[in-house]
Amino acid sequence: MYRSNIGGVDTLMPPTEIYHRELFFQVYLRKENNLGSLSDGALLAAGGRYDYLLHQLYSRNYKGNPPNGVGSSLALENIIQNCPVNEGSTNVLVCSKGGGGLLMERMELVAELWKEKFKAGFVPIRDPSLTEQYEYANEHDIKCLVIILTDRFC
Template identity: 70%
Template sequence: MRENTGGSISEAALLAIGGRYDYLLHQLWEHENKTNPPGAVGTSLALENIIEHSSAEIKPFRNEAGTSVLVCSRGGGGLLVERMELAAELWEENIKAEIVPVPDPSLTEQYEYANEHDIKCLVILTDASVSQSDSVKVRHIELKKEKVVDREKLIKFLLEAMATQFRNPSIWSN
């Protein structure tokens, strides 16, 4: 492995070595055997060097390419069908979305799931919002912002919000 570390100075690291050992086997082969020794190759890996050189390139996992939204529910028996339908709608618009794979998760379980999977945006359905107002609550955990959004405007809102990584203050105002 060869890498440049600024300018013309280059640093080489030995990561592995190996070769053929046919001659050595031929020397050690007992002469009583009428057959020739088999061919042999060997390799030695410098794991410490490999780890040392690769750890500089390993960055902590961020969810930029992963899930953008967690579709949650509050009350209403988990609203599993509604959560799945909304997630499917988001997928159709190329918005990466997940649901907690439990029929009736508590809000705490859903927050923990979002935290464990590095999901910052929640779309929260409630029994009342589904049956009466046809709206959802969009909450960004990291920014501590939330907004009630009409269901038919949700896709547009999320696409605009994700374009600015939810940091445009005007998207959160009514």
Template identity: 70%
Template sequence: TVGLRFCGAADQALPRLRGALPADKPTRKALDELSDLFSYLRIWRIEKNIYIDVLMPPIESYHRNLFFQVFSVKEKYPATLVEGTLLAVGGRYDYLLHRMWDREYRTNPPGGVGASLALETIIQHYPVDFKPVRNEAGTSVLVCSRGGGGLLVERMELVAELWEENIKAQFVPVPDPSLTEQYEYASEHDIKCLVILTDTGAQKAIEFYVQVRHLDVKKEKEVQRESLVRFLLDAIATQFRNPSLWS
């Protein structure tokens, strides 16, 4: 059936879809977006929890790009998601923003994505595990890029590495932001510590350095990539004010 052939894990479903669907521009664009999405999810090692369902209708009429549903299921890749518990829905609503965008604006409308959570369902199904999240203050790091076409994959990899060490980290979620855009993002989100990746070209990994810059302390230092986590942990412990860190 169509469901069994074209639904399932991305590594299996995407090649089948490319072989079966017409190679027109909209179809290629949609499949390329799915392929890009899964390559990014693979960086964060969560692609195994993703299931392609070509028969799923859009959640809203203005979802003209990617859209999704989040289920709680017992099996990793079930043949059907009907028996799962629906926890969230969402998708991109660029089309809606384009329709609402004022013609007087000189810039193009931004992209948009949203999600709706079924909080009551989540609480009912996970009453023991559910705990209120405290918004604890802490140092956040913005992983930036300079040159190299945006270094999106490298930024995502570093953010994931910092998360594993319980270091709060973010990145500007666009492929190739300018350094100015990244500084503006840091200002808007009150982030004082920047880690700047630069295209190293033919440099060996052992010689790969990143720049750590703190906007309040007004200090910066070139740190070897493999020592970055230790440097940040030590710096955060002293609020970046230990002079020996920057020497």
């Protein structure tokens, strides 16, 4: 039987990019009985603090302190390749926040997920609130949500 789990935290792992300072993390998927290093599995996400990068880009013309930032990158191809697909139910609900509901974007992402053999859906309303989307997910027992944000929320 194949079972996977998320790896632990390696506190001594050095950042892979020069712009990460202080907090840095990577998320790996590994087999249950794999006692090797955390990086022996499939990399699913990486991220950390981007303060140094933002401070380098911040214009000296602005008054005040430069902004701070934290973020992550998802390795969607690795997630798709390593995620078991349950063909009998909707696995993913594609949601949106802002931008007038982002209906076309939600529909395009659902189509891409279907091409990758994920059964995906979206709330069939032009501009649903996050509450409506969460309630829809709860009513349909959907555990995985992808939320598309407009740039004003990023």
